[in-house]
Amino acid sequence: MKDMGETNVILGVKIIRKDDSIILSQGHYVEKLLKKFGYFDTKPVNTPYDANTQLKKNIGEPVAQSKYAQIIGSLLRLMNLTRPDIAYAVCRLSRYTHNPNYEHWSAIMKLMRYLKGTINYGIHFSGFPTVLEGYSDANWISDSDEIKSTSGYVFTFGGGTISWKSAKQTLIARSTMESEFIALELTEMNLADPLTKPLKRKLVNETSRGMGLMPI
Secondary structure, three states: OOOOOOOOEEOOEEEEEEOOEEEEEOHHHHHHHHHHOOOOOOOOOOOOOOOOOOOOOOOOOOOOHHHHHHHHHHHHHHHHHOOHHHHHHHHHHHOOOOOOOHHHHHHHHHHHHHHHHOOOEEEEEOOOOOOOEEEEEEEOOOOOOOOOOEEEEEEEEOOEEEEEEEEEOOOOOOOHHHHHHHOOOOOOOOOOHHHOOOOOHHHHHHHHHHOOEEEO
16 A cells, blocks of 8 residues: 555545645536636626526426526536536426526526626635534425525535535425424524525625635
8 A cells, every 4th residue: 555645536526624724625517617618708796597587397398408408517517526616596497407498508607607706605614613414494485487496505614615405396295484494404504595595695605604615
């Protein structure tokens, strides 16, 4: 066995040591993604998903379905490894992979523009607090296309996020209160909000910092 020294990259995630912190970053992957699909020169925006957008299933012909699926697949990898802030947007947009329309493409473009503005984001682990913290949230049905609420959870340790998920609930909630109970909603300052609903700029920034997701 040979000692190769400290690890710098694992599974495509860069490990950056800065002062007393460790940062996990996929900035290089985001840059490659944006250039591959032609979004690198777009103007950045402050949120990954428009809170006023009400996407519907496409009942017509799909628009560039193959490319849409490729982008979603690439975004899922990014979301699962280092970017919990885009979890809701990616999971929502992935529901239309089989038959996207122009509205879905517009939402994809907004997400890519958000990534352009946050290309240097990484999860910072400062080592404090040394306690496992968990957050959960649920967003009740927001439009006629949906029959199940969206749930999300976040766990943090040492100042950074270590586990997260955004997904449709397996049960059909009959009210906002019931959807919250299903999600085990117990907190006031909820870092799981960006995994269940679109947020305004201020809350996007606050929850990102709370998850340890900041510029390198």
